Amino acid sequence: MIHARAEGVTRRFGATIALDHVDLEVRRGEMVGLLGPNGAGKSTLVGLLTGGRRPTSGRVELCGGDPRDPASRRTLGVTPQETGLPASLRVGEVVDFVRAHFPDPLPRDELLDRFGLSDLVRRQTGGLSGGQRRRLAVALAFAGRPEIVFLDEPTTGLDVEARRALWESIRDFHAGGGTVVLTSHYLEEIEALASRVVVLAQGRVLADDSVAAVRGLVGIRRISLTSAVPLTDFDFDGLVSVERAGDRVHLLTPDADRMVRTLVSHDVPFRDLEVRPTSLEEAFLALTGKESS
Amino acid sequence: MTVLALTHARFQITELFRIPIAVFGSAFWPAASMLAFVVPFVRHEPAYATYATASMITFAVMNTNLFQYGVGVAEDRAQAWDPYVRTLPAGTAPRFAGRILAGLLMMAISLAPVVLIAALFTEAAVTPLGFLAAVLTCVAVSIPFILMGLSIGYALPQKAALVVAQVLFLPLAFGGGLLTPPGAAPGFVEDLAPYLPTGGAVRLMWAAVGDFPFDTASILALAAWTALFAALAIWSYRRDEGRRFG
Structure with a gap:
């Protein structure tokens, strides 16, 4: 009922x-x-x-x-x-x-x-x-x-x-x-x-x-790193969005573990790796932004 | 339903009395006007003093209700408590009735000093039966002004409600002949007054305290105003949904 x-x-x-x-x-x-x-x-x-x-x-x-x-x-x-x-x-x-x-x-x-x-x-x-x-x-x-x-x-x-x-x-x-x-x-x-x-x-x-x-869906993580290589050349599975701020690159993904493994197995040079949870607002922004583009 | 109306009334009265200065404020103004405009000029003329007191009471009735409901309701609607009360299982009636009961009490508090001043400092006189008639008339004529205030309060946002109440009250007072003795207003006011809500109300008050004749057309006009404001108040209450973004 x-x-x-x-x-x-x-x-x-x-x-x-x-x-x-x-x-x-x-x-x-x-x-x-x-x-x-x-x-x-x-x-x-x-x-x-x-x-x-x-x-x-x-x-x-x-x-x-x-x-x-x-x-x-x-x-x-x-x-x-x-x-x-x-x-x-x-x-x-x-x-x-x-x-x-x-x-x-x-x-x-x-x-x-x-x-x-x-x-x-x-x-x-x-x-x-x-x-x-x-x-x-x-x-x-x-x-x-x-x-x-x-x-x-x-x-x-x-x-x-x-x-x-x-x-x-x-x-x-x-x-x-x-x-x-x-x-x-x-x-x-x-x-x-x-x-x-x-x-x-x-x-x-x-x-x-x-x-x-x-x-x-909304449990999106933010992976931040500094890399000399433009990461847009790689085809990462499960990547929601990429942001670049100065020499820092931020990758938003629901599966941070897999993303880090992919970076390592592709021999992407990086330093100062950080993984943080995103707020719901950020996750939604990424999700709905992706949907409309 | 009636019990719920009392509950709403008690809630509002309690809220009002927790801020005593607000209660004092609404009692101060009519008393001050009595002392400033009636006592010095007509205190030794019983008939004029009585009529003037009745006019002052009508003025205060209009003024308190227009502001208390017009501005008070608009203020309440801006509070986050209001959308919650709307989820409770009560319709329009108990809230309206509760507000009106609370309003009547506030009105009585603001009118008591006017009556006391008239009794102590002027030669205004009224028979016990006349006094009773005046009290009942006062309650009756407050209804259109309460409904008028509610219409404003529910239809308009806070700031607009304040402006509309301020713009309305002086023309209503003057046009209704509240600021002049019976029959002494400028000609166009004398012609118009019986058909304004204030004019109708004050004529009933004059009839209650003195020899002023009943004017059927004026009473009918007042009844029509009351029905109109009742319809407006209910309409604006129903269409109101409180704040736009709760």
């Missing part, structure tokens, strides 16, 4: 196309990661699926209905942007406000306890640390005993212990049959929880696959 769906969805903001014919199906009980660099269209897509926005064309569906109909959102949980929490209100007041919207919310103390917020109930949200705000944001998504949650970078910026605890809560929710959509621009955050990853870039679905497959 489909819990959330986008069908041929396009969303424009003036001249900008934020989403371009996007199809997505999230089945009930599934845990899906939505991965993409900033500006890829993740938050626009989530906004459409959670009733905040209307598509320019195409169709969105949540729990079998129109997400803009409040009845479709009765079993929906969403994380607010942590910077948007009402600064002058106390943690307990914000939690109660959200709980009041649901027919059978979690008891306040149980919710606060589950997310380690019990000691902060009287604190104004403006006085919380980044990590505390993040935990409150995630807690709010679970306040109404949802069946489907959309979590936006739930664990980014948390310390190891808090992150583990949060992962545990999300896994428990999923184990109890809950549907989870995680958005992030870190593959590491998604792979800890989800097995299916949907990759968005420039408003389109670039891949919809397993974590392993997506890692192969």
Whole structure:
């Protein structure tokens, strides 16, 4: 059974196309990661699926209905942007406000306890640390005993212990049959929880696959070296792009080991070899740049 | 639904009162105008003082609501909290109702000093029944201005909302005859005033506190304005999607 769906969805903001014919199906009980660099269209897509926005064309569906109909959102949980929490209100007041919207919310103390917020109930949200705000944001998504949650970078910026605890809560929710959509621009955050990853870039679905497959796609390494030989003469397998900056050459490839072996077996003279992971933004730039050329 | 409206109202009131200077600010202006424009000039003439107080109350009702909703809502829409509240399973009604309840309380706070000043420092007089009628009328005539403010707040971005509210409030006040005693405004204002929302509102207030006759055409015009602003407010709320890039 489909819990959330986008069908041929396009969303424009003036001249900008934020989403371009996007199809997505999230089945009930599934845990899906939505991965993409900033500006890829993740938050626009989530906004459409959670009733905040209307598509320019195409169709969105949540729990079998129109997400803009409040009845479709009765079993929906969403994380607010942590910077948007009402600064002058106390943690307990914000939690109660959200709980009041649901027919059978979690008891306040149980919710606060589950997310380690019990000691902060009287604190104004403006006085919380980044990590505390993040935990409150995630807690709010679970306040109404949802069946489907959309979590936006739930664990980014948390310390190891808090992150583990949060992962545990999300896994428990999923184990109890809950549907989870995680958005992030870190593959590491998604792979800890989800097995299916949907990759968005420039408003389109670039891949919809397993974590392993997506890692192969976006797990691009940067090999930097200094060489007297113009490397463009060689035909390297798996080379995504070559950049030259002064006397340094940067090779982008998903398989750094193989690339280094090829360099060695071709007797390419080089020195100062460095291998580094690229950021998702760099990987996407390389991938989409390659696609369009 | 009604409970949820109260929840929204309480949320907003709590937020307002955590910054007491904002509450003080909205109470200060109408009180200061009373002291500057009414007390020195008509304090010894009971009928004029009463009418002037009613006019000042109407002016304050229009002013607080136009700014509180017009600018306040536009500001709220710029916050990242707003798109989140839209994902909660509540429709238009509880949010609207909650805002209006919070607004009425703020309005009462800003009007209380006006009434006190009129009672203590002028010879304005009103029967207990007249006072009750005035309170009820005041609540009723605030509705079109609340809806007008909401229309502005939901339709326009923050800076534009501020400009529109500022541009509107003086012509509405003068054109509606709020700045002149009953019957003493320039001729074109006397002709136009009954059909402006401010003119309709202040005529009802005058009728509540004194012998001013009811004017059916003016009441109908006010009802029409109310319906128009209600439609505009709901339309602009529905088409609003908050910030462009959440």
